Amino acid sequence: MPSDSSSPAGRVLGPQLLPGALVLRRDARTLQIGTGPGVTIRDRPGLGRVLRLLDGSLPLPLLARAVARDVPDFTDDLTDTLTRLVAAGAVIAPPAEPVPRVAVRHDRSTSQFARLLRDGLGPPAIEPEVEVLVSAGEPARSTFEVLVAAGIAHLPVVLGEGRVRIGPFVVPGTSSCLGCLDALLTSFDPAWAALVPQFERTRLLPVGLPPRLLLQAAAETINQVECLLRGQRPSTLGRTLALGPEHGDADLRAVPLAGACSCGLLAA
Structure with a gap:
């Protein structure tokens, strides 16, 4: 799991599961993210562990590196997976970095x-x-x-x-x-x-x-x-x-x- 210290001052640096949402299993082939009412997705090898890495502390390049190192059985395209999860409302994309003023x-x-x-x-x-x-x-x-x-x-x-x-x-x-x-x-x-x-x-x-x-x-x-x-x-x-x-x-x-x-x- 990412260290709490990797996100300075609690800033969201990368993709983040919807705050408060649990990753649950509906059946052998289906995961559910959250319960209100929740988003159902087809399970893939390693997907559950990838979802648990999405705490917002890792920018996408570091997240991809962590997935490759810690979840070797996840072979889907990470960017495409995150794009679908964001569209479904299960994952929050990181905010655009504000231009310093x-x-x-x-x-x-x-x-x-x-x-x-x-x-x-x-x-x-x-x-x-x-x-x-x-x-x-x-x-x-x-x-x-x-x-x-x-x-x-x-x-x-x-x-x-x-x-x-x-x-x-x-x-x-x-x-x-x-x-x-x-x-x-x-x-x-x-x-x-x-x-x-x-x-x-x-x-x-x-x-x-x-x-x-x-x-x-x-x-x-x-x-x-x-x-x-x-x-x-x-x-x-x-x-x-x-x-x-x-x-x-x-x-x-x-x-x-x-x-x-x-x-x-x-x-x-």
Whole structure:
């Protein structure tokens, strides 16, 4: 039997018997798959053992190899057999592999958190529609300026001092950006403008946030990205969401477009 570890994170990689369906024998020549009402098929040498390999963990090439090795008396064409079983509703074909649409980038301090995001968002896209950029402490602004100029949607995630800040989610030409956030913060604290250039320095910062908060922040980040990919408006579009360690500690704040910010030229 295939190992449970062969299918990462429970993903269906290959043909799979209808979940919950038993492989039963009706008579000497007939098998039945499932009971509700079930699908009857003519038995063939080795077919029962082949059916029991169909747990979704093996892509078709590996499944064919396993059948040839472990069920030598099965001599029918495996692909034709699976095609008939899928048509009969007894076997589920593996879903088409989704085209990667998101890339997750991170600094040296946040690789573990980035791994949580990749587990949820899938393999990285070569030419992403959306980039998620994770940093410990405030990130270098130059990276985001490049993304704005390139018209790539992006979501900064900052693992800060006791809190996680998600956003603003930036869709260039549509929403405010990280530069607009800096302008807003500078309006409250003029010295903020002197701090921003210092964020360009490379550094290695420890992440001391509690695991529960990191998991919550990862789930929320994935939710925000998937919302945009579905064509919906994520709550962090042009806003920041600050998550704290206490239950319900969430602060969503609007980031208005700054008149002097270069992202305003795209929206004009």
